[in-house]
Amino acid sequence: MPASNKPAEVSGTPPQGRTGTGQPRLRLRKLTDKSAGVLFWVNSLLSAVILLGILAFLLYYGVRTFRETPVVGFLFGTKWNPDAYGEPSYGIIPLLVGSFLTTLIALLIAVPAGIAGAIVISERLKGWVRVTVKTMVELFAGFPSVVLGFFGLVVLAPLIARVFHVPSGLNLLNAGVLLGLMSLPTIISVTDDALRVVPHSYREAAYALGATPWTTAFRIVLPAARSGILAAVMLGFGRAVGETMVVLMVAGNAAIIPHSLFDPIRTITSTIAIELGESAFGSTHFYALFALGFVLFLIALGTNLVAESLIRREKRSFTL
Amino acid sequence: MTGRPPAPGRKLRRVRFASNAGFWLLAIPLALFIAFIVYLSGYLFRNGVSVLSWTFLTQAPAEGMTAGGIWPCIVGTVLVTFVSLVFSVPIGVFSAIYLAEYAPNNLLTRAIRSSVRSLAGVPSIVYGLFGVALFVSAMKLGLSILASGLTLGLMNLPWIIATAEEAISAIPGSFREGALALGATKWEAIRHNVLPYAFPGILTGILLALARTLGETAPILFTGVTYYTKQLPTSLSSKFMALPYHLFTLATQHDRILEVRPLAFGTAIVLLVFVLLFDAVAFVFRLRSAGSNKWQV
Numbered sequence: 001m002p003a004s005n006k007p008a009e010v011s012g013t014p015p016q017g018r019t020g021t022g023q024p025r026l027r028l029r030k031l032t033d034k035s036a037g038v039l040f041w042v043n044s045l046l047s048a049v050i051l052l053g054i055l056a057f058l059l060y061y062g063v064r065t066f067r068e069t070p071v072v073g074f075l076f077g078t079k080w081n082p083d084a085y086g087e088p089s090y091g092i093i094p095l096l097v098g099s100f101l102t103t104l105i106a107l108l109i110a111v112p113a114g115i116a117g118a119i120v121i122s123e124r125l126k127g128w129v130r131v132t133v134k135t136m137v138e139l140f141a142g143f144p145s146v147v148l149g150f151f152g153l154v155v156l157a158p159l160i161a162r163v164f165h166v167p168s169g170l171n172l173l174n175a176g177v178l179l180g181l182m183s184l185p186t187i188i189s190v191t192d193d194a195l196r197v198v199p200h201s202y203r204e205a206a207y208a209l210g211a212t213p214w215t216t217a218f219r220i221v222l223p224a225a226r227s228g229i230l231a232a233v234m235l236g237f238g239r240a241v242g243e244t245m246v247v248l249m250v251a252g253n254a255a256i257i258p259h260s261l262f263d264p265i266r267t268i269t270s271t272i273a274i275e276l277g278e279s280a281f282g283s284t285h286f287y288a289l290f291a292l293g294f295v296l297f298l299i300a301l302g303t304n305l306v307a308e309s310l311i312r313r314e315k316r317s318f319t320l
Numbered sequence: 321m322t323g324r325p326p327a328p329g330r331k332l333r334r335v336r337f338a339s340n341a342g343f344w345l346l347a348i349p350l351a352l353f354i355a356f357i358v359y360l361s362g363y364l365f366r367n368g369v370s371v372l373s374w375t376f377l378t379q380a381p382a383e384g385m386t387a388g389g390i391w392p393c394i395v396g397t398v399l400v401t402f403v404s405l406v407f408s409v410p411i412g413v414f415s416a417i418y419l420a421e422y423a424p425n426n427l428l429t430r431a432i433r434s435s436v437r438s439l440a441g442v443p444s445i446v447y448g449l450f451g452v453a454l455f456v457s458a459m460k461l462g463l464s465i466l467a468s469g470l471t472l473g474l475m476n477l478p479w480i481i482a483t484a485e486e487a488i489s490a491i492p493g494s495f496r497e498g499a500l501a502l503g504a505t506k507w508e509a510i511r512h513n514v515l516p517y518a519f520p521g522i523l524t525g526i527l528l529a530l531a532r533t534l535g536e537t538a539p540i541l542f543t544g545v546t547y548y549t550k551q552l553p554t555s556l557s558s559k560f561m562a563l564p565y566h567l568f569t570l571a572t573q574h575d576r577i578l579e580v581r582p583l584a585f586g587t588a589i590v591l592l593v594f595v596l597l598f599d600a601v602a603f604v605f606r607l608r609s610a611g612s613n614k615w616q617v
Contacts, residue, residue: 008556018456029505029508030505032505032507033505033506033507033508036506036507036510037422037506037507039414039522040414040415040417040418040421040422041422042409043410043414043415043418044414044415044419044423044432045432045480046360046411046415046441046477047415047432047435047436047477047478048432048435050435050439050477051435051438051439051442051472052607053450054442054446054447054450057449057458058446058449058450058453060453061453064541070415079401093327096477098330112349113349113350113352113353114347114349116346116347116348116350117346117347117349117350117353118411119343119346119352120343120346120347122509123343124343124347133350133354136354136357137353138599139599140353140357140529140598142531142532142535142596143360143535143592143595144534144535144537144564144591144592144594144595145537146418146535146537146564146565146568146571147535147564147566147567147588147592148360148582149568149571150588151360151363151364153562153572154571154581155363170481181353181356184353188350196396203414212335212336212338213339213340213343214338214339214340214342214343215339235441238441240443241443241447242442242443242444242446243443244444244536244537244538245444245537245564245568246446248568248572249568249571249572251409260473264483269443269445269538272445272448272449273445273448273538273541273609274530276448276449276452276542277542281457288340289449290449290453290559291444293445293449296443296445296446297443297446299440300441300443300446301438301441301442304437304438304440304441305434305438307441308434308437320359
């Protein structure tokens with residue numbers, strides 16, 4: 001913190017004292033001002049440093065995987081079995097498939113439901129109903145994922161096993177449904193923002209031409225907000241693909257390429273969570289997990305950057 | 321009734337009805353989602369409330385975690401969350417002040433903003449990996465409260481920056497101009513005429529970040545949390561137990577899973593109550609400062 005908490009009040013200084021004490025005090029105030037600015041600047045740089053730091057560390061550890069196993073085998077290998085005696089295999093494909101399939105199911109649920117919900121919130125709800133609904137959605141976004149995973153374990157898994165007559169409810173479907181619920185708040189609130197950025201004059205023009213609220217929402221507002229809505233889908237994807245605890249608890253965690261919704265599945269995130277504790281520090285297995293982390297990081301970063309540029313594009317399209 | 325031409329009226333009514341009915345249909349998923357949130361909370365409370373007691377909250381787990389309470393987990397969670405905020409609140413608020421008040425519109429500023437948003441999208445398990453590489457191994461902090469707290473701090477930093485920047489930007493320019501016109505320096509104007517009014521908004525952001533940090537498991541998984549420790553942490557370099565990890569182990573790792581299920585429910589609702597409590601306080605603050613537009617005339 002800068003030294004001076006009580007900067008001189010210009011108005012409080014008696015006029016006659018000014019010539020005597022004003023100059024050094026002014027210099028101090030200017031110095032404080034300068035150093036405060038520098039302090040804030042340095043702190044804000046830290047975010048960029050952290051981001052680069054994460055990238056650097058993941059890369060630094062991740063590339064060491066390839067001293068013992070080929071890059072091609074990592075990227076295209078269809079078997080992940082680091083514990084195999086003699087010949088461990090580090091193929092990322094089953095894990096990638098796991099991550100993408102769970103996320104796909106999540107989005108199949110959350111995208112239509114989330115966009116519909118956001119349209120209702122933005123175009124229809126008013127007053128306390130709107131505040132209550134938005135608050136509930138936001139509260140759910142803050143639910144610890146481990147609690148949701150626990151729910152999947154004790155309620156959803158037995159339910160799936162009973163309804164579909166499968167031996168275990170810890171599978172792709174369970175994880176997908178829970179991830180869908182988890183990405184709903186993201187999709188709802190980002191879509192809601194995107195819809196609200198659409199200027200009111202658009203809606204008024206449609207009403208003036210005799211359009212119903214429904215027609216206005218679907219023919220005018222939604223198309224105008226499409227890049228923002230796409231950003232919402234991207235961010236929902238990012239949320240689902242990066243989630244660890246839920247998939248760790250309910251996906252069954254077998255590193256195989258699944259054949260049905262009821263097969264157990266293993267994602268990139270849960271692989272890191274399961275195996276980092278049991279791999280020896282400095283082993284190829286340990287480094288391979290950082291390589292997985294690097295892939296995950298790139299997916300998340302790419303998703304985010306695209307979403308960001310989509311949101312910027314939508315905002316720009318409405319500024320004259 | 322009689323003098324009215326019937327045809328256009330009926331058609332208009334039909335069109336209007338169709339529009340309204342459409343919106344009601346659209347509201348179904350949202351209503352189901354809200355119902356699910358209520359059901360989930362109710363379900364956890366119904367099942368967990370029976371194990372809740374003073375001893376559950378204030379005692380250590382006993383008899384291989386099949387009895388006793390969760391006191392060490394509460395202590396551990398509070399400590400790591402506190403460490404994370406000690407790290408991220410000053411940095412986050414300072415960054416937000418820079419972005420809202422000083423940042424010129426140039427490439428560097430855009431890079432910083434983009435970094436903040438990217439950090440917010442980095443999966444929590446990746447923060448865990450980074451924590452292992454940087455804090456546990458490179459900085460030799462070992463598996464400790466400090467390493468976990470810092471890892472969590474990195475994770476919640478972008479949340480704090482985003483909300484604080486929003487709160488500061490919501491203060492009208494005239495507040496600053498008044499101070500500047502009286503001869504205040506830029507920092508004095510911010511210190512006296514901006515920060516006090518942005519404070520409720522900043523606090524809201526900090527409380528929301530706190531609530532979310534309480535429940536995070538993945539970043540602490542390999543940076544210091546442990547299944548069971550005999551004594552409470554004695555320093556920042558101790559390993560610790562934490563509520564979310566405790567719930568995870570009770571739910572999936574324990575060898576007598578069904579026997580400890582009530583304890584798992586108890587842990588789940590204690591964790592959830594903690595999170596919701598801070599969320600609620602944050603929302604109250606936000607409602608009271610919903611006057612970010614009370615200044616817009």
